[in-house]
Amino acid sequence: MVKKQQVLEKENCSLSLLAEFMEQTRPLHDARSLLMATLHRTQELFGYIPRQAVELISEKLSIPAAHIYGMITFYNYFSLQPRPLYQIHVCKGTACYVSGGARVLERLKQELKLEVGQVTEDGLFGLNVTRCLGCCGLSPVMQINENVYVRVVPEKIPEIIAFWRKKKEKKATQKVGAFEYPGKSGYDKRGKKG
Amino acid sequence: MNEKKVSLTIDGRQVSVPAESTIMQAAESIGIHIPRLCYHSRLSVAGACRICVVEVEGMKNYVPSCCTQVSEGMMVRTNTADLLRTRRDIIELLLDNHPQDCQTCSRNGDCELQSLAEQFGIRERIFEGEKKHFPADYSSLSIVRDPDKCILCGKCVRVCSEIQGVNALSFSHRGFRTNVGPAFDLPAAESVCINCGQCTLFCPTGALTEQDDTEKVWQALNDPDKIVVVQIAPAVRVAIGEPFGYPPGTDLTGQTVAALRRLGFDRVFDTQFSADLTIMEEAHELIHRLSHNGKLPMFTSCSPGWIKFCEHFHPEFLENLSTCKSPQQMMGAIIKTYYAEKQKIDPSVIYSVSIMPCTAKKFEANRPEMRSSGFQDVDAVLTTRELARMIKKIGLKFSELPGEEFDDPLGESTGAATIFGVTGGVLEAALRTAYELVTGDQLLSLDFHQVRGFEGIREAEIALAGKKIRVAVCHGLSNTHRLLTEIKTGQRTYHFVEIMTCPGGCLGGGGQPRPPEKTEPMDRSYYEKRAAGIYAIDSKKVIRQSHKNPQIKKIYAEFLEKPLGARSHHLLHTRYQVRSPRGFTSVREDIFNL
Numbered sequence: 079m080v081k082k083q084q085v086l087e088k089e090n091c092s093l094s095l096l097a098e099f100m101e102q103t104r105p106l107h108d109a110r111s112l113l114m115a116t117l118h119r120t121q122e123l124f125g126y127i128p129r130q131a132v133e134l135i136s137e138k139l140s141i142p143a144a145h146i147y148g149m150i151t152f153y154n155y156f157s158l159q160p161r162p163l164y165q166i167h168v169c170k171g172t173a174c175y176v177s178g179g180a181r182v183l184e185r186l187k188q189e190l191k192l193e194v195g196q197v198t199e200d201g202l203f204g205l206n207v208t209r210c211l212g213c214c215g216l217s218p219v220m221q222i223n224e225n226v227y228v229r230v231v232p233e234k235i236p237e238i239i240a241f242w243r244k245k246k247e248k249k250a251t252q253k254v255g256a257f258e259y260p261g262k263s264g265y266d267k268r269g270k271k272g
Numbered sequence: 273m274n275e276k277k278v279s280l281t282i283d284g285r286q287v288s289v290p291a292e293s294t295i296m297q298a299a300e301s302i303g304i305h306i307p308r309l310c311y312h313s314r315l316s317v318a319g320a321c322r323i324c325v326v327e328v329e330g331m332k333n334y335v336p337s338c339c340t341q342v343s344e345g346m347m348v349r350t351n352t353a354d355l356l357r358t359r360r361d362i363i364e365l366l367l368d369n370h371p372q373d374c375q376t377c378s379r380n381g382d383c384e385l386q387s388l389a390e391q392f393g394i395r396e397r398i399f400e401g402e403k404k405h406f407p408a409d410y411s412s413l414s415i416v417r418d419p420d421k422c423i424l425c426g427k428c429v430r431v432c433s434e435i436q437g438v439n440a441l442s443f444s445h446r447g448f449r450t451n452v453g454p455a456f457d458l459p460a461a462e463s464v465c466i467n468c469g470q471c472t473l474f475c476p477t478g479a480l481t482e483q484d485d486t487e488k489v490w491q492a493l494n495d496p497d498k499i500v501v502v503q504i505a506p507a508v509r510v511a512i513g514e515p516f517g518y519p520p521g522t523d524l525t526g527q528t529v530a531a532l533r534r535l536g537f538d539r540v541f542d543t544q545f546s547a548d549l550t551i552m553e554e555a556h557e558l559i560h561r562l563s564h565n566g567k568l569p570m571f572t573s574c575s576p577g578w579i580k581f582c583e584h585f586h587p588e589f590l591e592n593l594s595t596c597k598s599p600q601q602m603m604g605a606i607i608k609t610y611y612a613e614k615q616k617i618d619p620s621v622i623y624s625v626s627i628m629p630c631t632a633k634k635f636e637a638n639r640p641e642m643r644s645s646g647f648q649d650v651d652a653v654l655t656t657r658e659l660a661r662m663i664k665k666i667g668l669k670f671s672e673l674p675g676e677e678f679d680d681p682l683g684e685s686t687g688a689a690t691i692f693g694v695t696g697g698v699l700e701a702a703l704r705t706a707y708e709l710v711t712g713d714q715l716l717s718l719d720f721h722q723v724r725g726f727e728g729i730r731e732a733e734i735a736l737a738g739k740k741i742r743v744a745v746c747h748g749l750s751n752t753h754r755l756l757t758e759i760k761t762g763q764r765t766y767h768f769v770e771i772m773t774c775p776g777g778c779l780g781g782g783g784q785p786r787p788p789e790k791t792e793p794m795d796r797s798y799y800e801k802r803a804a805g806i807y808a809i810d811s812k813k814v815i816r817q818s819h820k821n822p823q824i825k826k827i828y829a830e831f832l833e834k835p836l837g838a839r840s841h842h843l844l845h846t847r848y849q850v851r852s853p854r855g856f857t858s859v860r861e862d863i864f865n866l
Contacts, residue, residue, distance in 0.1 A: 109858065129456060132455070132456075133853070133854070136856045137854070137856050140856050140857060140858040141856070141857075141858070142433070142439030142442070142455070142464075142855070142856065142857050143439075143455035143456075143464075143853065143855075143856070144439050144440060144441060144442035144444075144453075144454055144455040144463075144464075145433075145439060145442045146455070147442065147444055147455040147456055147457075148442040148443050148444045151444040151445045151446070152444075152445070152446050158456075
């Protein structure tokens with residue numbers, strides 16, 4: 079219950095940040111050209127694009143929800159389901175499989191108590207299987223977000239996971255509100271000027 | 273206007289056209305019809321189907337003629353053997369990802385894809401491959417969407433967006449998984465779809481069709497315990513002949529009545545009777561609002577697509593809607609109360625059917641508030657297309673049918689009711705009555721030419737007992753969206769506005785017959801002929817004002833007492849509700865004129 083409450087608060091906070099973003103940028107751009115930037119912002123804020131956000135964008139930018147949905151489903155970058163902060167891809171291509179990729183995957187499942195395709199309850203880790211990352215000579219290989227791990231042995235898994243968990247805690251201390259407000263994308267800078 | 277002209281050669285013939293024309297338009301101007309599926313002259317150009325490819329000398333590849341602009345000295349060929357083969361291949365590729373069920377498809381014999389396949393002599397399928405498979409959506413009471421039959425031409429998406437401003441449909445996903453549907457892939461019943469059915473007129477295949485209720489009606493007709501009563505709308509009688517080869521606008525009222533009797537309907541009534549009733553109530557409501565500081569402008573409420581549009585997109589205007597039910601629903605309520613009482617029939621054995629040019633009427637009849645007789649007021653709604661199918665099924669020929677009269681007493685109507693079928697008609701009919709009610713004078717001319725025509729938004733000022741009344745007529749919901757937005761910002765002010773969902777009014781309804789091959793849906797000259805048919809019926813009528821209909825006078829004397837009275841309030845008026853999801857859309861750049 080508490081967790082649900084927290085998620086709800088976070089999402090409400092993100093919704094108001096999203097509304098703020100649109101208010102700042104709306105006077106500067108045509109609604110249609112703003113949509114892409116707004117969806118990027120939404121994905122950043124929520125980690126995915128919830129229906130409420132689509133409804134809000136539709137209202138503020140006068141763009142039909144059906145068209146926004148079309149845009150979201152066209153691009154892989156956007157997701158309609160919550161995405162983990164750290165997406166793990168374990169290679170099960172031929173080379174990696176032969177040199178123990180399956181054992182790596184088993185250990186990850188144990189450590190994270192996850193099945194392939196799922197996301198941990200705290201939204202930190204997601205587990206996926208991929209076919210080839212293009213470095214078979216260094217197998218077995220796995221990838222966490224953009225970071226590639228080579229010659230992975232199952233014993234190293236707890237350490238790697240602990241590293242990313244710690245990273246998240248560090249990050250959290252630098253945050254504004256519940257979610258990170260990076261300020262590095264050009265949009266909110268311009269918005270502040272307007 | 274010294275428009276810049278460009279000369280080019282198409283199939284060896286010189287042609288000079290405005291510089292911004294496309295090859296397809298240039299070819300059209302000299303009578304060359306290039307086959308196409310995704311192109312429509314009133315919609316934006318998509319260039320999606322590639323069937324209209326032509327050969328242009330000097331270009332490496334064939335180019336789609338619908339979206340290639342002409343240039344000086346261009347040499348175009350539209351019919352080389354290789355081009356014909358290429359087109360045939362493109363059609364074959366479309367067919368490869370299409371179910372092979374033409375014989376059992378509701379568009380059998382009336383399908384653009386099918387007739388193209390026939391035209392190109394496709395006799396075998398050589399590109400057999402994986403087919404897409406999506407679930408069909410039967411959730412809507414009005415429209416069925418079967419994505420497996422969709423060829424992704426996008427005409428439905430564009431008509432829903434550009435003409436109707438509803439935007440219920442959009443492309444989603446990508447590549448092989450591309451699909452057309454409402455936001456979040458929700459069922460249509462949970463979307464902002466307003467059931468107008470324009471998509472079913474524009475769809476070149478069986479992907480979007482009306483919900484077929486004929487089986488329900490056949491069952492009722494065969495039930496000996498039921499008294500099956502039918503009403504037919506004004507716009508149906510001038511279009512029902514089209515699937516049987518009659519030109520648009522042919523008045524087949526009498527033959528349709530005869531056909532309905534042959535089909536086994538026990539009583540055949542005229543929705544025009546209740547259109548007269550609507551005018552009585554609506555004109556009085558308008559006068560009441562004008563004299564009692566009521567909410568203005570008042571909007572007409574006969575068009576169920578518009579009602580749902582208002583509920584989704586402009587709930588702030590719900591109080592401006594006339595509370596009058598549509599003629600279909602008034603008739604439904606009267607049949608199961610007044611008529612049943614008069615004829616001493618138990619209303620529970622009455623099965624009430626209506627024949628409408630409209631798919632949205634199916635939804636309207638099923639609204640929970642439309643049960644004021646104590647039963648569902650109208651049990652089944654058939655579109656003009658469905659009636660044509662029923663008539664074909666039992667092999668009736670219009671040419672062999674005598675003209676018959678409607679049954680009494682709900683078959684008597686005036687010319688004012690007939691023109692409900694054309695944009696501007698409801699307003700004109702209301703004025704014919706309101707003017708005389710307010711001033712007590714006789715109108716010298718009953719034709720209000722200033723509100724007729726096919727311009728998207730038409731305005732007029734009428735002097736009514738020393739007061740100037742500002743009225744407007746609007747058809748097509750993208751125009752309506754603009755009108756409402758501008759009323760809100762104060763750019764437009766009116767007292768009374770007629771709004772029709774479909775371009776042209778009911779005569780262009782989503783349930784009307786599709787035009788024959790090589791004629792586009794929503795073709796202006798086609799609609800003009802239907803309109804001419806309607807105005808001709810009106811001008812031939814002896815009584816052309818609703819309040820002079822003797823049966824209307826009688827029903828008020830015997831049953832309803834007076835317009836806006838307690839009984840009419842209960843039976844003939846309704847209420848509206850804010851509907852979820854809220855719809856948002858931007859205003860189209862220009863007014864859409866038919």
